[in-house]
Amino acid sequence: MYRVKEAFYTLQGEGAQAGRAAVFCRFSKCNLWTGREKDRASAVCNFCDTDFVGTDGQNGGRFETAEALAAHIRSLWPQAPGRPYVVCTGGEPLLQLDEKLIEAFHQAGFEVGVETNGTLPAPAGIDWLCVSPKADAPVVLRQCDELKVVYPQPLAMPEHFADIRASHYFLSPMASPTLSEGEPDPVKQSNTRKATDYCLAHPQWRLTLQMHKIIGID
Numbered sequence: 458m459y460r461v462k463e464a465f466y467t468l469q470g471e472g473a474q475a476g477r478a479a480v481f482c483r484f485s486k487c488n489l490w491t492g493r494e495k496d497r498a499s500a501v502c503n504f505c506d507t508d509f510v511g512t513d514g515q516n517g518g519r520f521e522t523a524e525a526l527a528a529h530i531r532s533l534w535p536q537a538p539g540r541p542y543v544v545c546t547g548g549e550p551l552l553q554l555d556e557k558l559i560e561a562f563h564q565a566g567f568e569v570g571v572e573t574n575g576t577l578p579a580p581a582g583i584d585w586l587c588v589s590p591k592a593d594a595p596v597v598l599r600q601c602d603e604l605k606v607v608y609p610q611p612l613a614m615p616e617h618f619a620d621i622r623a624s625h626y627f628l629s630p631m632a633s634p635t636l637s638e639g640e641p642d643p644v645k646q647s648n649t650r651k652a653t654d655y656c657l658a659h660p661q662w663r664l665t666l667q668m669h670k671i672i673g674i675d
Protein backbone atom coordinates (compact mmCIF):
# COMPACT_ATOMS: atom_id res chain seq x y z
CA MET A 458 0.00 0.00 0.00
CA TYR A 459 1.33 3.43 -1.00
CA ARG A 460 0.11 6.54 0.78
CA VAL A 461 0.21 9.76 -1.23
CA LYS A 462 -0.59 13.18 0.22
CA GLU A 463 -1.05 14.88 -3.15
CA ALA A 464 -0.03 14.68 -6.80
CA PHE A 465 0.11 17.53 -9.29
CA TYR A 466 1.50 18.54 -12.66
CA THR A 467 3.85 21.53 -12.54
CA LEU A 468 7.38 22.70 -13.39
CA GLN A 469 10.27 21.46 -11.26
CA GLY A 470 11.23 24.62 -9.38
CA GLU A 471 14.62 23.65 -7.94
CA GLY A 472 18.02 22.34 -8.90
CA ALA A 473 19.48 21.28 -12.22
CA GLN A 474 16.08 20.13 -13.58
CA ALA A 475 14.42 23.48 -12.80
CA GLY A 476 11.95 24.50 -15.48
CA ARG A 477 11.17 20.93 -16.54
CA ALA A 478 7.53 19.76 -16.56
CA ALA A 479 6.92 16.99 -14.05
CA VAL A 480 4.20 15.24 -12.12
CA PHE A 481 5.01 15.58 -8.43
CA CYS A 482 4.04 12.59 -6.31
CA ARG A 483 4.16 13.71 -2.69
CA PHE A 484 4.28 10.70 -0.37
CA SER A 485 2.87 10.92 3.15
CA LYS A 486 5.08 10.76 6.26
CA CYS A 487 8.69 11.63 7.06
CA ASN A 488 11.30 10.06 9.33
CA LEU A 489 12.62 13.47 10.52
CA TRP A 490 9.36 15.18 11.56
CA THR A 491 5.78 14.08 12.34
CA GLY A 492 4.45 16.96 10.25
CA ARG A 493 2.55 18.34 13.26
CA GLU A 494 3.33 21.94 14.30
CA LYS A 495 3.41 20.97 17.99
CA ASP A 496 6.40 18.70 17.23
CA ARG A 497 8.29 21.09 14.96
CA ALA A 498 10.62 22.58 17.58
CA SER A 499 11.77 19.14 18.76
CA ALA A 500 12.07 17.60 15.28
CA VAL A 501 15.42 16.75 13.66
CA CYS A 502 14.27 18.74 10.62
CA ASN A 503 12.46 21.84 11.86
CA PHE A 504 12.17 24.18 8.85
CA CYS A 505 10.01 22.08 6.53
CA ASP A 506 7.75 24.14 4.24
CA THR A 507 5.47 21.24 3.32
CA ASP A 508 2.28 19.55 4.56
CA PHE A 509 2.73 15.81 4.07
CA VAL A 510 0.28 14.51 6.70
CA GLY A 511 -2.45 12.13 5.52
CA THR A 512 -3.74 11.42 2.02
CA ASP A 513 -6.29 14.21 1.68
CA GLY A 514 -4.55 16.60 -0.76
CA GLN A 515 -5.32 17.10 -4.47
CA ASN A 516 -5.15 13.74 -6.28
CA GLY A 517 -3.96 12.11 -3.04
CA GLY A 518 -5.04 8.72 -1.76
CA ARG A 519 -4.06 5.15 -0.89
CA PHE A 520 -2.95 2.89 -3.68
CA GLU A 521 -2.93 -0.88 -3.24
CA THR A 522 -0.46 -1.63 -6.04
CA ALA A 523 2.47 -0.03 -7.82
CA GLU A 524 0.58 -0.33 -11.12
CA ALA A 525 -2.43 1.54 -9.73
CA LEU A 526 -0.28 4.42 -8.48
CA ALA A 527 1.72 4.60 -11.73
CA ALA A 528 -1.53 4.72 -13.75
CA HIS A 529 -2.88 7.48 -11.50
CA ILE A 530 0.31 9.55 -11.94
CA ARG A 531 0.28 8.87 -15.70
CA SER A 532 -3.27 10.26 -15.90
CA LEU A 533 -1.88 13.64 -14.75
CA TRP A 534 0.63 13.83 -17.63
CA PRO A 535 -0.62 15.67 -20.75
CA GLN A 536 -1.10 14.05 -24.19
CA ALA A 537 1.80 15.90 -25.81
CA PRO A 538 5.37 15.26 -26.96
CA GLY A 539 8.08 15.29 -24.26
CA ARG A 540 9.46 12.61 -21.94
CA PRO A 541 7.11 11.99 -19.00
CA TYR A 542 8.84 12.84 -15.74
CA VAL A 543 7.69 12.02 -12.21
CA VAL A 544 9.32 13.56 -9.13
CA CYS A 545 8.85 11.47 -6.01
CA THR A 546 8.93 13.71 -2.96
CA GLY A 547 7.16 14.03 0.35
CA GLY A 548 7.48 13.74 3.21
CA GLU A 549 10.30 11.30 2.75
CA PRO A 550 9.72 9.27 -0.42
CA LEU A 551 12.29 6.59 0.41
CA LEU A 552 10.04 5.36 3.24
CA GLN A 553 7.73 4.02 0.50
CA LEU A 554 9.35 4.08 -2.93
CA ASP A 555 10.47 0.55 -3.84
CA GLU A 556 11.83 -1.18 -6.96
CA LYS A 557 8.36 -2.38 -7.88
CA LEU A 558 7.04 1.18 -8.08
CA ILE A 559 10.08 2.43 -10.01
CA GLU A 560 9.54 -0.44 -12.45
CA ALA A 561 5.84 0.47 -12.78
CA PHE A 562 6.73 4.15 -13.43
CA HIS A 563 9.23 3.04 -16.11
CA GLN A 564 6.59 0.74 -17.68
CA ALA A 565 4.26 3.75 -17.81
CA GLY A 566 6.95 5.67 -19.73
CA PHE A 567 8.28 7.86 -16.90
CA GLU A 568 11.75 8.97 -16.02
CA VAL A 569 11.89 8.86 -12.21
CA GLY A 570 13.29 11.69 -10.08
CA VAL A 571 13.54 11.58 -6.28
CA GLU A 572 13.90 14.32 -3.66
CA THR A 573 15.26 12.79 -0.45
CA ASN A 574 16.85 13.76 2.83
CA GLY A 575 19.49 11.07 2.16
CA THR A 576 19.05 9.17 5.43
CA LEU A 577 17.59 6.00 3.92
CA PRO A 578 18.95 3.58 1.30
CA ALA A 579 17.63 4.09 -2.22
CA PRO A 580 16.15 1.33 -4.40
CA ALA A 581 17.78 0.61 -7.77
CA GLY A 582 16.55 2.26 -10.95
CA ILE A 583 16.17 5.93 -9.94
CA ASP A 584 17.00 8.18 -12.93
CA TRP A 585 17.64 11.42 -11.03
CA LEU A 586 18.53 11.51 -7.34
CA CYS A 587 18.54 14.76 -5.36
CA VAL A 588 19.91 14.53 -1.80
CA SER A 589 19.13 17.36 0.63
CA PRO A 590 20.78 16.75 4.05
CA LYS A 591 19.05 17.84 7.22
CA ALA A 592 20.70 18.99 10.50
CA ASP A 593 22.79 16.19 12.05
CA ALA A 594 20.81 13.33 10.48
CA PRO A 595 23.40 10.90 9.07
CA VAL A 596 23.45 10.83 5.27
CA VAL A 597 23.76 7.24 4.00
CA LEU A 598 23.49 8.11 0.31
CA ARG A 599 27.05 9.06 -0.59
CA GLN A 600 26.46 9.47 -4.35
CA CYS A 601 23.74 11.32 -6.22
CA ASP A 602 22.98 13.45 -9.25
CA GLU A 603 22.55 16.62 -7.23
CA LEU A 604 23.25 17.62 -3.68
CA LYS A 605 20.97 20.46 -2.57
CA VAL A 606 21.81 21.88 0.82
CA VAL A 607 19.26 24.23 2.40
CA TYR A 608 21.28 27.17 3.76
CA PRO A 609 22.05 28.12 6.45
CA GLN A 610 21.74 25.12 8.77
CA PRO A 611 24.24 25.35 11.65
CA LEU A 612 24.42 21.54 11.91
CA ALA A 613 24.56 20.97 8.15
CA MET A 614 26.93 23.46 6.60
CA PRO A 615 27.91 22.72 2.99
CA GLU A 616 31.50 21.79 3.85
CA HIS A 617 30.18 18.74 5.77
CA PHE A 618 29.00 17.28 2.47
CA ALA A 619 31.76 18.17 0.06
CA ASP A 620 32.81 14.48 0.08
CA ILE A 621 29.46 13.25 -1.25
CA ARG A 622 29.87 12.52 -4.94
CA ALA A 623 27.46 14.56 -7.03
CA SER A 624 27.26 15.99 -10.53
CA HIS A 625 25.82 19.26 -9.16
CA TYR A 626 26.31 21.05 -5.84
CA PHE A 627 23.54 23.53 -4.93
CA LEU A 628 22.69 25.81 -2.05
CA SER A 629 19.00 26.63 -1.60
CA PRO A 630 18.20 29.57 0.72
CA MET A 631 16.04 28.50 3.66
CA ALA A 632 12.54 29.97 3.36
CA SER A 633 10.22 30.63 6.27
CA PRO A 634 8.34 27.39 6.75
CA THR A 635 4.86 28.71 7.40
CA LEU A 636 4.25 31.86 5.31
CA SER A 637 1.18 31.84 3.10
CA GLU A 638 1.52 32.42 -0.62
CA GLY A 639 2.43 35.91 -1.82
CA GLU A 640 3.52 37.11 1.61
CA PRO A 641 6.97 38.75 1.67
CA ASP A 642 9.58 36.51 3.28
CA PRO A 643 12.29 38.66 4.94
CA VAL A 644 13.96 35.54 6.37
CA LYS A 645 14.36 34.07 2.91
CA GLN A 646 15.69 37.40 1.60
CA SER A 647 18.43 37.47 4.20
CA ASN A 648 19.21 33.76 3.70
CA THR A 649 19.45 34.34 -0.06
CA ARG A 650 22.12 36.99 0.58
CA LYS A 651 23.99 34.57 2.87
CA ALA A 652 23.80 31.73 0.33
CA THR A 653 24.98 34.10 -2.40
CA ASP A 654 28.01 35.13 -0.33
CA TYR A 655 28.84 31.45 0.35
CA CYS A 656 28.71 30.61 -3.37
CA LEU A 657 30.94 33.58 -4.19
CA ALA A 658 33.50 32.39 -1.64
CA HIS A 659 33.17 28.66 -2.56
CA PRO A 660 32.61 28.39 -6.31
CA GLN A 661 32.08 24.60 -6.13
CA TRP A 662 28.56 25.54 -5.01
CA ARG A 663 25.80 27.10 -7.12
CA LEU A 664 22.74 29.00 -5.98
CA THR A 665 19.29 27.56 -6.70
CA LEU A 666 16.05 29.39 -5.90
CA GLN A 667 12.56 27.96 -5.38
CA MET A 668 11.34 29.21 -8.74
CA HIS A 669 7.79 27.91 -8.21
CA LYS A 670 7.38 30.24 -5.22
CA ILE A 671 8.73 33.21 -7.19
CA ILE A 672 6.30 32.68 -10.09
CA GLY A 673 3.42 31.52 -7.87
CA ILE A 674 2.77 27.97 -9.05
CA ASP A 675 2.64 24.67 -7.08
Ligand SMILES: C[S@@+](CC[C@H](N)C(=O)[O-])C[C@H]1O[C@@H](n2cnc3c(N)ncnc32)[C@H](O)[C@@H]1O
Pocket residue numbers: 487504505506507546547548549550572573574575588589605607629630631632633634
Ligand atom coordinates in the same frame (compact mmCIF):
# COMPACT_ATOMS: atom_id res chain seq x y z
C1 LIG B 1 9.68 18.96 1.56
S1 LIG B 1 11.18 18.18 1.08
C2 LIG B 1 10.65 16.50 0.73
C3 LIG B 1 11.76 15.57 0.30
C4 LIG B 1 12.74 15.11 1.37
N1 LIG B 1 12.11 14.81 2.62
C5 LIG B 1 13.82 16.15 1.58
O1 LIG B 1 13.86 16.76 2.63
O2 LIG B 1 14.64 16.32 0.67
C6 LIG B 1 11.46 18.82 -0.59
C7 LIG B 1 12.55 19.85 -0.74
O3 LIG B 1 12.16 21.03 -0.07
C8 LIG B 1 13.27 21.54 0.63
N2 LIG B 1 12.79 22.40 1.70
C9 LIG B 1 11.99 22.04 2.74
N3 LIG B 1 11.74 23.10 3.53
C10 LIG B 1 12.39 24.16 3.00
C11 LIG B 1 12.52 25.54 3.37
N4 LIG B 1 11.93 26.03 4.46
N5 LIG B 1 13.27 26.34 2.56
C12 LIG B 1 13.88 25.85 1.45
N6 LIG B 1 13.79 24.56 1.06
C13 LIG B 1 13.06 23.72 1.83
C14 LIG B 1 13.97 20.28 1.10
O4 LIG B 1 15.31 20.50 1.48
C15 LIG B 1 13.88 19.41 -0.13
O5 LIG B 1 14.93 19.68 -1.02
Ligand SMILES: Nc1nc2[nH]cc(C(=O)O)c2c(=O)[nH]1
Pocket residue numbers: 467468469470471481507546547572669674675
Ligand atom coordinates in the same frame (compact mmCIF):
# COMPACT_ATOMS: atom_id res chain seq x y z
N1 LIG C 1 7.32 23.29 -8.42
C1 LIG C 1 7.84 22.61 -7.39
N2 LIG C 1 9.13 22.21 -7.46
C2 LIG C 1 9.61 21.49 -6.41
N3 LIG C 1 10.86 20.95 -6.30
C3 LIG C 1 10.92 20.24 -5.14
C4 LIG C 1 9.69 20.33 -4.49
C5 LIG C 1 9.35 19.53 -3.30
O1 LIG C 1 8.54 19.94 -2.48
O2 LIG C 1 9.91 18.43 -3.21
C6 LIG C 1 8.86 21.13 -5.30
C7 LIG C 1 7.51 21.60 -5.21
O3 LIG C 1 6.77 21.40 -4.24
N4 LIG C 1 7.05 22.32 -6.30
Ligand code: SF4
Pocket residue numbers: 487488489490502503504505506507509547548549574591
Ligand atom coordinates in the same frame (compact mmCIF):
# COMPACT_ATOMS: atom_id res chain seq x y z
S1 SF4 D 1 12.11 18.88 4.54
FE1 SF4 D 1 12.06 16.71 4.03
S2 SF4 D 1 13.15 15.78 5.75
FE2 SF4 D 1 12.55 17.79 6.46
S3 SF4 D 1 10.58 17.42 7.50
FE3 SF4 D 1 10.17 18.10 5.37
S4 SF4 D 1 9.87 16.21 4.33
FE4 SF4 D 1 10.96 15.68 6.21
Ligand SMILES: [Mg+2]
Pocket residue numbers: 506507
Ligand atom coordinates in the same frame (compact mmCIF):
# COMPACT_ATOMS: atom_id res chain seq x y z
MG1 LIG E 1 8.19 22.02 -2.04
